[in-house]
Amino acid sequence: MLAFLCLILQLSNAIAYASGTRGKHIIILAGQSNMSGRGGVQNNTWDGVVPLQSQPNPTIFRLTADLSWIEARDPLHKDIDVNATCGLGPGMSFANRLLQRAPGLGPLGLVPCAVGGPRGTKSARESDTVNELDARMYGRRLINLFNNLRADLGSPLLPIVQVAITSGQGPYVETVRKAQLGIKLQKTRCVDSKGLPLLPDNLHLSTRAQVRLGRMLANAFLKVL
Ligand SMILES: *[C@@H]1O[C@H](CO)[C@@H](O)[C@H](O)[C@H]1NC(C)=O
Ligand SMILES: *[C@@H]1O[C@H](CO)[C@@H](O)[C@H](O)[C@H]1NC(C)=O
Ligand SMILES: *[C@@H]1O[C@H](CO)[C@@H](O)[C@H](O)[C@H]1NC(C)=O
Numbered sequence: 001m002l003a004f005l006c007l008i009l010q011l012s013n014a015i016a017y018a019s020g021t022r023g024k025h026i027i028i029l030a031g032q033s034n035m036s037g038r039g040g041v042q043n044n045t046w047d048g049v050v051p052l053q054s055q056p057n058p059t060i061f062r063l064t065a066d067l068s069w070i071e072a073r074d075p076l077h078k079d080i081d082v083n084a085t086c087g088l089g090p091g092m093s094f095a096n097r098l099l100q101r102a103p104g105l106g107p108l109g110l111v112p113c114a115v116g117g118p119r120g121t122k123s124a125r126e127s128d129t130v131n132e133l134d135a136r137m138y139g140r141r142l143i144n145l146f147n148n149l150r151a152d153l154g155s156p157l158l159p160i161v162q163v164a165i166t167s168g169q170g171p172y173v174e175t176v177r178k179a180q181l182g183i184k185l186q187k188t189r190c191v192d193s194k195g196l197p198l199l200p201d202n203l204h205l206s207t208r209a210q211v212r213l214g215r216m217l218a219n220a221f222l223k224v225l
Contacts, residue, residue: 025106036080037074038084039204050088053096065080084116093214130169159187
């Protein structure tokens with residue numbers, strides 16, 4: 001159980017997509033703090049900056065914690081990742097880019113389900129980039145996670161796009177990156193976040209980085225559809 005939790009907590013970002021009812025397309029936003037969104041957050045305050053590429057759009061909705069659909073706007077995870085100060089994530093620029101390139105896919109329903117990991121030494125101990133065994137197991141565990149997710153959703157070819165990490169605590173960042181980039185499963189893609197600007201904590205993507213990442217995710221996603 002602990003191992004499974006570690007994987008969920010360390011899986012930086014994953015986007016999965018499934019056909020929904022009534023012609024809507026449902027996108028699952030999974031991961032931890034980066035997917036939840038920390039862009040523009042400093043000293044536990046979000047600066048409220050929403051770039052053009054992340055603006056709301058009347059054909060992009062999101063599921064709330066009490067299971068109603070509302071027009072989507074950042075922070076997408078504010079009622080999900082409730083113990084953190086949420087800011088800008090990649091979800092809105094992803095969705096806007098997707099509709100820009102393939103308008104027929106709308107309306108889109110985003111399902112935010114990322115929760116940031118605990119802070120401090122506990123989180124370092126639980127990180128897959130700190131422990132050699134966890135790092136080595138990462139690839140196999142990721143495949144299991146994707147297979148389980150697809151089985152649970154009854155969608156064996158559910159398209160999945162994940163993000164390869166750039167930074168992390170501990171010495172095994174490269175081992176994890178290699179596992180992420182090397183995954184060979186049908187209908188999966190990995191985009192590399194290397195080089196995207198991080199916040200001063202060196203752990204979270206800035207607003208500008210999140211906008212770029214969202215566009216990268218959308219481009220990869222269209223290839224895997
Ligand atoms: C955040 O807090 C630190 C220390 O308390 C302070 O030096 C810094 O100016 C603050 N930054 C912002 C953006 O408020
Ligand atoms: C928030 O914190 C409470 C108290 O520690 C905990 O029980 C709960 O699971 C946390 N919720 C999330 C979404 O992290
Ligand atoms: C946030 O994303 C960056 C870029 O992918 C990654 O290097 C970093 O490890 C992530 N932070 C966490 C806490 O997962």
